[in-house]
Amino acid sequence: MPDRPLHTSLHLENFTAFTDARFEFVPGVNVFVGENGTGKTHAMKVLYAAERFYSSGAPKRETILGRVFGTDDGAELIRLGAGGQESRASGEFCSAPWRYTLHGRGYGGQFKPAPKKALQRPVFIPATDMMGHSKGFLAANNEVVLDFDLTYIDIVTLLGLERRNESGQNGRASKLSAVIEGSIAYNETTGRFYLVTQNGRLAMPMVAEGVRKVATLVRLLDNGWLQPGSTLLWDEPEVNLNPKLMDEVVGAILALARSGVQVFLATHSYVILKELDLQAGPSDSVRYFAFEPTENGTKINPSEDLAALRPNPILDQYDSLYDRDLTRATGRSRNGEPVR
Amino acid sequence: MSLFVESNITFDFTAATKVIEHDKTAPTHSGGAVDGNKKWPGEDFRVEEASGSWIWLEVKSWDPSRIAPSRRGGSRWSFICKMKSNEFLREMRGKFLGTTAFLSWTSKLPTAPIQFILLFEPPHSLDAALLGSRMTRMRGLIEDSRWSPTIAVSVLTLSQWSARFGRDYPAY
Numbered sequence: 001m002p003d004r005p006l007h008t009s010l011h012l013e014n015f016t017a018f019t020d021a022r023f024e025f026v027p028g029v030n031v032f033v034g035e036n037g038t039g040k041t042h043a044m045k046v047l048y049a050a051e052r053f054y055s056s057g058a059p060k061r062e063t064i065l066g067r068v069f070g071t072d073d074g075a076e077l078i079r080l081g082a083g084g085q086e087s088r089a090s091g092e093f094c095s096a097p098w099r100y101t102l103h104g105r106g107y108g109g110q111f112k113p114a115p116k117k118a119l120q121r122p123v124f125i126p127a128t129d130m131m132g133h134s135k136g137f138l139a140a141n142n143e144v145v146l147d148f149d150l151t152y153i154d155i156v157t158l159l160g161l162e163r164r165n166e167s168g169q170n171g172r173a174s175k176l177s178a179v180i181e182g183s184i185a186y187n188e189t190t191g192r193f194y195l196v197t198q199n200g201r202l203a204m205p206m207v208a209e210g211v212r213k214v215a216t217l218v219r220l221l222d223n224g225w226l227q228p229g230s231t232l233l234w235d236e237p238e239v240n241l242n243p244k245l246m247d248e249v250v251g252a253i254l255a256l257a258r259s260g261v262q263v264f265l266a267t268h269s270y271v272i273l274k275e276l277d278l279q280a281g282p283s284d285s286v287r288y289f290a291f292e293p294t295e296n297g298t299k300i301n302p303s304e305d306l307a308a309l310r311p312n313p314i315l316d317q318y319d320s321l322y323d324r325d326l327t328r329a330t331g332r333s334r335n336g337e338p339v340r
Numbered sequence: 341m342s343l344f345v346e347s348n349i350t351f352d353f354t355a356a357t358k359v360i361e362h363d364k365t366a367p368t369h370s371g372g373a374v375d376g377n378k379k380w381p382g383e384d385f386r387v388e389e390a391s392g393s394w395i396w397l398e399v400k401s402w403d404p405s406r407i408a409p410s411r412r413g414g415s416r417w418s419f420i421c422k423m424k425s426n427e428f429l430r431e432m433r434g435k436f437l438g439t440t441a442f443l444s445w446t447s448k449l450p451t452a453p454i455q456f457i458l459l460f461e462p463p464h465s466l467d468a469a470l471l472g473s474r475m476t477r478m479r480g481l482i483e484d485s486r487w488s489p490t491i492a493v494s495v496l497t498l499s500q501w502s503a504r505f506g507r508d509y510p511a512y
Contacts, residue, residue, distance in 0.1 A: 270469050307465075315467060322468035325475065329494040330455060332504040 004229045005119050006262055007047055010091040014082040015102070016042045019297030023091075025264075026285035028257040031276065032266040034291025035313050038298045040266035041127075043291075044233045045069055046089045047264060048124045048151065050098050051231055055121040059150070065089075065100055070149030074102045079297060094119070122231040123158060123220055124151040127239045129212045131159060131219070132204040135192040159193065159216065160186060163224035176218045179248050180211050184219050193219070209240035217252060228260030238269035250275035254284060270314045277306045346384045347401035349461070349498060352510045358388040362439075376446075380438030381431075383456070387509070392452040395505075398435060401461035401498075429474075432458060433481040436491075453490045456482060459511075461498050471495055 007025050012018040017039030023030075032040040049068040052058050059067050066072055078087040090099040101108040130137070134156050140146060141153055177183055182197035193204040195215060204212060220226045237249060250272060257263050267273065273288075280286045288309045290301040303309040323334055333339050342354045344361065353359045360375045362382040375382065387395040436456055443449040458478065460471070475495040482493050496504070501511055 270467075274467070274469070315469070318467060318469035318472065322472045322475075325472060326494055326496065326500060326504065329475075329492045330457075330496075330504050331492075334503045336504055336507040 004260055004262075005051075005094045005231070007051070007231065007264075008092045008095075010043065010047060010089070012039075012043065012046065012089050014079045014085050014087040015046070015089050016077055016079060017293075017298045018042075019079060019082075021298060021300045023289060023300060024302065025262070026287040027262055028285030029253060029263045029265065029276065029280070029287075031273070031286065031288045032264070032291060033273070033288055033309065033312060033314065034298070035293060038291035038293050040291055041235050042069075044124070044235060044264050044266055045149075045151065046100075047091070047093075047231075048122055048233050050089075050091060050093055050100075051119070051122040052150070052154070053098075054094075054119045057121075064150075065102075067150040070147070075104045077102050078104070120163075120227070120230060121154070121158065121225065122233065123155070123225050124233045125155060125216060125220075125235065125237070126151050127236040128152075129209050129216065129240065130156050131193050131212045131216050132207065132209070134159065134204070135190055138191060155216075156191075158225050159219050159223075160188065160191060161223065161225075176214055176221070176248060176252055179245060180214050180218060184215055184222070186219075210242050210245060213237065213239070213241050214245060214249060217249070221252075226256055226261055230261045231264070232256060232261050233264040235266050236268060237265060238267060238272050243271045246271045246275050250279055254279055257284065257286075268314060270318060273306055273314060344385060346399040347461075349399055349401055349459070349511055351385070351397075353385075353387055355390065355508045356387045357390055357392075360386040362386075375439075375442065377438065377442040380442055381435045382439040382442065383435050386439070388450075389508075394450050394452060394454045396436070396439060396454055396456045397459060398432065398457070399459045399461075401459070429477055429481055432478055436482050451489055453492070456491055456493045457501075458493075458495045459498065459501050460495055465497075471497070 004027070006027050009025065010021075010023040012021045014020075017037065021039075021043075023043070032043060034040050045068050046065070049065050052068065053061055053064050058064060065077065066074060069077060071077065078085075084104065087102040088099065089102075090097065092098070130152055137146075137156050138153070138160070141148070180195065182195045185194040185196050185201065186192075187194070193215075195202045195204065195207045195211070204215070207215070217226075226232060232253075234253075237253075238246065241249065246269070253263055253265070254276070265272070276286060286304065288303050288306055290303070290309050290311055292299040292301055292311050301310060306312075309315075327333050327339055331339055342352065342356070342359065344351045344353055344359060358373070360373045362375060362377065362384055375386065383396040383398045385395075385397040385399075387397060389395065440449070460474075472495075475493065478495060479493045483491050498511060505511075
């Protein structure tokens with residue numbers, strides 16, 4: 001066993017958007033950048049499934065991938081146009097290789113050799129806020145089949161569970177608590193979260209969604225699910241978040257990584273990328289992965305330097321905006337041709 | 341050839357109808373016409389184009405060749421601090437107002453459209469998002485739909501200048 005549990009690699013073959021994609025991860029912050037539909041969330045979900053298998057309360061290996069992706073049919077995860085070939089997802093977690101094989105008839109999982117002890121649960125924060133929709137959610141999920149994949153069920157579960165906090169992350173949580181201008185209370189009976197401020201208590205559905213995003217992180221820090229050795233997978237942290245708050249959120253992400261939490265982010269936000277670029281110090285490990293759509297599936301281009309990341313559709317779009325803005329203002333195209 | 345130097349950038353304004361420099365005391369003054377505005381701030385160059393429109397050009401470039409190696413770090417830092425401050429944006433507005441007031445009081449205010457251009461060459465390249473942000477802030481301080489003649493504000497790097505204006509006015 002290594003000093004801390006880490007995802008070190010991932011290899012996706014004929015899997016969803018990928019034909020043959022390899023990732024080598026850093027222990028700190030791994031950032032996925034790409035257009036819609038290039039598989040950023042899928043890459044994070046397959047990592048989540050692989051790690052979730054080792055933690056308590058995990059679904060059987062035959063079903064965990066389907067549960068995480070929200071599909072009953074393993075064939076749906078095989079890349080379209082793969083011509084009936086097998087699909088494989090494999091990687092290394094905790095120095096142990098794992099592999100999943102998918103074919104038209106179902107799943108085949110292989111997780112050998114397994115880590116020697118059960119690990120704590122990874123944390124996957126979906127793009128859609130769940131803190132404001134927690135009331136009765138788990139009870140309903142036990143009664144009927146809800147069309148929510150396991151990442152949604154799990155995040156609501158973790159938000160409601162107290163785990164002894166050994167992380168030493170309280171300082172960071174306090175700073176984020178100042179951002180949300182309050183603390184978080186939970187009613188176990190109803191499953192409702194509240195934001196407690198100096199002026200009173202607000203049910204979470206009444207709280208701005210961006211604040212709920214930060215509150216989710218505060219809660220996970222407070223109740224001990226983000227500790228050294230944890231994995232945080234956060235899909236589009238920028239959703240509903242005002243750019244002014246991204247400074248603190250990225251600071252918290254880097255603080256978590258420095259404390260020993262391995263982080264995976266998928267983002268479409270220039271501000272998130274730039275904050276990471278500006279706030280990360282020389283000793284921080286941050287690696288960006290460009291998801292490049294090609295005719296032969298998504299290709300992965302890693303880079304430790306944001307400026308060198310190609311393609312970068314976020315920066316490309318700002319370049320385009322700036323270019324068009326200059327054309328309008330100067331009356332000259334980028335080739336010097338008059339446009340008026 | 342009509343060459344003008346500002347900071348470490350040389351402009352060839354041969355194709356222009358007229359070029360007026362603000363500061364004839366600058367060590368790099370090329371000997372061209374000056375506007376006589378000694379009371380108020382103004383842009384480095386006012387360039388009348390063949391079409392009759394004007395370019396008011398301010399050049400801000402960090403030039404390490406003119407700074408002793410031992411002082412370059414501090415100079416670079418002070419350049420960055422100045423450029424990212426709101427004081428710098430107010431300075432740009434001050435130059436615009438100084439020129440406008442001078443031309444107005446001397447009855448020489450042009451009637452043709454004016455482009456107010458900041459040619460900005462920082463020590464490190466800046467993302468388009470950040471340049472665009474500064475440009476929007478500058479517009480907020482200078483542009484107004486009621487102004488006549490019309491004013492259009494841009495922030496360009498040297499490479500952007502070369503792409504859009506280099507055919508008429510090469511710079512290097």
